Each structure stands twice: as C-alpha cells, then as structure tokens.
Amino acid sequence: MNDGKPNWWSRPSTAPEAARIPSPPPADDDFPLQAPRPASPAQAPEPVPVAVDLTKDGPAGEPVGAPAGGPALDAVPAPAAPAGQAPAPAPPAVDLTKERTPVADERPEEPHEPPAPVAPVGLPPHDADAAPVPYGRDELPAPPAPQPLHAPDEYRTPPYGEPGPWAPAPPVQRPAAAVPPQAVPAPAAPVPHPQPQNVAPAPWVQYDPWGAGPTGVTPVAPPAKKKPGKGLALVGALLLALVTGVIGGGVGAYVERHGGLTTVELPQAGAADTGRAPESVAGIAASALPGVVTLHVSGGGGAGTGTGFVLDTRGHILTNNHVVDGAGSSGDITVTFSSGESADAELVGKDAGYDLAVVRVTGVSGLKPLPLGNSDNVRVGDPVVAIGAPFDLSNTVTSGIISAKERPITAGGEKGDGSDISYVDALQTDAPINPGNSGGPLLDSRARVIGINSAIRAAGGSGDGDGSGEQAGSIGLGFAIPVNQGKRVAEELINTGKATHPVIGVSLDMQFNGDGARVGEKGKDGAPSVTPGGPAARAGLRPGDVIVRVDGQRVHNGEELIVKIRAHRPGDRLELTLKRGGREITKTLTLGSSQGT
Numbered sequence: 001m002n003d004g005k006p007n008w009w010s011r012p013s014t015a016p017e018a019a020r021i022p023s024p025p026p027a028d029d030d031f032p033l034q035a036p037r038p039a040s041p042a043q044a045p046e047p048v049p050v051a052v053d054l055t056k057d058g059p060a061g062e063p064v065g066a067p068a069g070g071p072a073l074d075a076v077p078a079p080a081a082p083a084g085q086a087p088a089p090a091p092p093a094v095d096l097t098k099e100r101t102p103v104a105d106e107r108p109e110e111p112h113e114p115p116a117p118v119a120p121v122g123l124p125p126h127d128a129d130a131a132p133v134p135y136g137r138d139e140l141p142a143p144p145a146p147q148p149l150h151a152p153d154e155y156r157t158p159p160y161g162e163p164g165p166w167a168p169a170p171p172v173q174r175p176a177a178a179v180p181p182q183a184v185p186a187p188a189a190p191v192p193h194p195q196p197q198n199v200a201p202a203p204w205v206q207y208d209p210w211g212a213g214p215t216g217v218t219p220v221a222p223p224a225k226k227k228p229g230k231g232l233a234l235v236g237a238l239l240l241a242l243v244t245g246v247i248g249g250g251v252g253a254y255v256e257r258h259g260g261l262t263t264v265e266l267p268q269a270g271a272a273d274t275g276r277a278p279e280s281v282a283g284i285a286a287s288a289l290p291g292v293v294t295l296h297v298s299g300g301g302g303a304g305t306g307t308g309f310v311l312d313t314r315g316h317i318l319t320n321n322h323v324v325d326g327a328g329s330s331g332d333i334t335v336t337f338s339s340g341e342s343a344d345a346e347l348v349g350k351d352a353g354y355d356l357a358v359v360r361v362t363g364v365s366g367l368k369p370l371p372l373g374n375s376d377n378v379r380v381g382d383p384v385v386a387i388g389a390p391f392d393l394s395n396t397v398t399s400g401i402i403s404a405k406e407r408p409i410t411a412g413g414e415k416g417d418g419s420d421i422s423y424v425d426a427l428q429t430d431a432p433i434n435p436g437n438s439g440g441p442l443l444d445s446r447a448r449v450i451g452i453n454s455a456i457r458a459a460g461g462s463g464d465g466d467g468s469g470e471q472a473g474s475i476g477l478g479f480a481i482p483v484n485q486g487k488r489v490a491e492e493l494i495n496t497g498k499a500t501h502p503v504i505g506v507s508l509d510m511q512f513n514g515d516g517a518r519v520g521e522k523g524k525d526g527a528p529s530v531t532p533g534g535p536a537a538r539a540g541l542r543p544g545d546v547i548v549r550v551d552g553q554r555v556h557n558g559e560e561l562i563v564k565i566r567a568h569r570p571g572d573r574l575e576l577t578l579k580r581g582g583r584e585i586t587k588t589l590t591l592g593s594s595q596g597t
Helices: 015-020 230-258 281-291 321-327 483-496 535-539 558-566
Strands: 292-299 302-310 316-319 332-337 342-351 356-361 383-388 396-411 422-429 441-443 449-456 478-482 500-503 546-550 573-580 583-590 592-595
Touching (some): 281 302, 292 316, 302 321, 316 483, 321 342, 383 449, 396 558, 422 449, 449 483, 478 483, 500 558, 535 583, 546 558
Antiparallel strands (some): 292 302, 292 332, 302 316, 316 356, 342 356, 383 441, 573 583
C-alpha cells in the first residue's frame, strides 16, 4: 500500500537474471532471518505477513519470490473467519513476476535490499505454550547457517533508525510542550499466536528526535543539572574585592603615616654657625630685640596693648600717646621685656599733637637702649625692619622698605574737639604694621631707629591708626613719625613733661576747598585771624591770603600746612609762598612756640 512513505521493494527482475546473481557471503551488519517455530496444534494459526526471500529462485516453474517449499504468494490461504461472521475477503494475490507500476506520488527508488526483519511491536517473543528451550549450548540444535541477502554494497542501507548517507537531513523540529505521561492500561492476557514463518520488514519512517518512542509514550527528558548561579559568583567577586580593598587601604595608611614599612631616616644638615651679618634682617632683629618692650595699659575704663623701645639706661621708654592715653592719670602701665621679665612703669609726659609719650621703669638693670638714626638721611627704597607686638604677639619682626617720605597724615580725633588730633609728616613703609605695633621702632639697615610706628591706612575707610578704633590688618601702608621729630619731643617730655609746638600765629579756614591753606577772616571767639605781634603779622601776612608753598614744597590744604610747620622746631626760619589778589608773593618768617597739651 502507499502511505506516503517509501516502500522498500526491490526492483523486479526476470528469473534468468536472478539465477545469475551469486549468493554473497554474509555481511557483518546484515540480519539473518530467524527460523520459524512450529505452531501449537491446539491453536488455530492466525494469518501473519510472510517474509519473502527475493534473493533465491523458486523451483522450476515457480516464480521468483515464492516461499521455499511452499506455494506462491497468490496461493496463500485466507484466514478462517470466526464462527458467526462472514469470511473476510481475501487480499489480492501479488504477482512478483510482473513489473509493479509505481504510484504517481512515489519517487523512483534506487536498488537496495530490504532491511532485516524485525518482530512486530506487541508480539511476544515466543509462544506461551511452546516447550521450554534448554539453556545448554550443547543441547540446542545447530541452527542453519544464515544466508546473506545480497552482495556487500558500500552504499548499503544502514541499520534501521538511521538515515542513509544519501538521505536528506531530517528537518529540525522544536520540542513541543511537555506532555504529561499518560497511564497505559494493563495489557490483557496474551493470546497465543503461532510463531510466524517470516516477518515483514517494518516501514521506514522519518527520524524525529523529539517524537514519541516506539511504545507511544513520550520520553521524559532527564532533569537538567543546575548550573552554579551567576549571583553567587558575583557575590564572591565583590567579597574578594572588598577584602582586597581593606587590606590595601590598611597597608596604604600605614605606609602614609609611617613613611613606609621600614624605619625612615631623613637627611639633615649638621650644626653650623648661627651668626648672621649685622645688616641682615636676622642680624638687625638680634641686635634690637633686647631694647624693645611690650606695654599693657589698663584704667580709665579701658585697656590696650602697644610697643615701645628703651631710650636710655635710666629706664625711659618712648611710645605713642594713643597707647598710654587710656590709662589716664591713675591707670596701670606694665612693661614686658623681650626676655619675658615685666616691670611697672609710670607716665613721664605725653603730647597728643605729636602722638608721642614717655614712660619710665625703675629698679631694672641691664637695659639696652636702641641707637637713634637720622630721618633726614632716609631715602625712598631703603630697607627697614619693624618690631612690635601686633595683636599682642610680642617680639614680632617684619621687614620692608621706605615707600615714601614727608607723607602728611592726621590721626586721632576721637574726642571731637580736635585736641587729640596729631599731625605727622610721616615716613611711609610697606613693612607689615598692625594694631599693637604702635610705638615700636622702625630700624634701618644698621639697627638704628629712624621712626616710631604710629598709624596704618585701613582698606575699608578713613581710619589712620590705632586711635581710630579700627582693627583692620596691614595692607602695606604703614606710617612712622620721623625720629628727628620724636627725639625733640621726647627730650622735652623728659625734661619738662611738656612738648612745644612751632607756630606762625594765624587762624586757618579749614572749610576752604581751594588749592592751598587760606588764612581766615576771623579767629576763634571773634579774635583776629592774624595774631598781632606774631610771626605771621611780622612777616606781613593778611586775612584772606592763600599759602601754597612752604620752603618750596606744595601745600594743598590747611592740614598739610600744619604738618609742614610742626616738622620744624620753634625758631626755624620758613619761606612762605602765597597768593594775594591773583598774584603770588613770598614772605619769610621765624617760627614761634606754643605749649602743647
């Protein structure tokens, strides 16, 4: 029958051709036919398919393909029908001597041999009622020698279940959803059947790796082995990295703190001469520090800190007026030397117009006065060193240069009546000076005092010194009273307790906005602006005259005129240039004297 699959039939051949085909020896992979077993006499044989040996010729007159010793295939008797049933129609006889006409959908087949017979599925291997076969090899009858079915062929059909070398590759099929195994009903009692004489070859089926087995039961795939999860490997890697990082961090911290895993010995210079050149900053500081002191003042409702330096071996110390002004007449003044020793001091005299004061310590030996220089010899650019106690940090040394000379400044003015305003023709320096440096020495390259540090210019406004109350730091604009002026005032304070001021005998109009210093129309309390019989009156000055130069130096306002005059001593001669009625005239006068406050 044609079920859509190749039927393994040999091509028909005539009897003479079959007779000429020699019987080849058996191949290793051929399957011999089994000898038929006799059927039990008590049972009626059922019709079974008969295997036909197509390699042998029948007896004379019989067609090729007839069973050996029996009738032709078309003479096979039909099976008997059971009682009470109509006999089944006998299958049509097959004449193998005739050429078979292939069906339209069948492909021509290559010559090949049929596969070895396989017992039909479901048949028992032997009859139940057959006599037992002894197991001894000697007791078994010698089976007939198997005859090969065909000659060896290198393109022979492989064992059943495998595709031949010329067969197309089976299509890849995806596994279907798993079908749960179904219960197979228990088989009924086996019905004894006679052993078939020959077994028909099983039809060739397409190989399906995912299909069901021969028993119809879907094979269950073995459970897949669970592979180690990636999460476990990741966790292990993270733990390893964490441990490695901790160990590495510990080692790194130890190396950083201790400089390595071994003892570190750094190279260092040996002992050397600590002496310095006298003109160096270190040499100047070493020479001047023993003569510099720090002052702490309290009383009168206030307290302050400043600096001073020793003038002589008698214990006189020069400082600023605004440093000791807070003590009043009954305050306490304590002097601390660079060695750390302290002593009480008393006020000798002070002058607000020059912002200078002198105090004295008693019972102290070993004082080292600082030498005084000459401020007239100073030039812009000369190196200077400042020593003081900025923000109460005693024995602080800074250095710089002289950045300007004869810089007119005013400081003070907290009282409001002008009595505490100081007018200074100052030396300007970029050596850092801060609150607490006031009263300290400004030294030249030979450790000589050339100025008294008094004021700084703050970055935020109009404060000019420590007396302004501002606590801003240095911006490189410091001012010192020239030592020539300080020496004269200090001598007067030590000798008389008071300082004298040089005057010209005029009252100035401080509200004048023009260039120069204008002589007022009226003096204080309605008095004449030009003092009768004074230096200005004798020189011929009049009210309304505008003074524009003093000894050839330009004067821009009244404060600058006062600064220029106070830079001299009483009795000095000055040349004044003034404007009157649109023209300039020159007058010469001798400075007078007034008592300071």
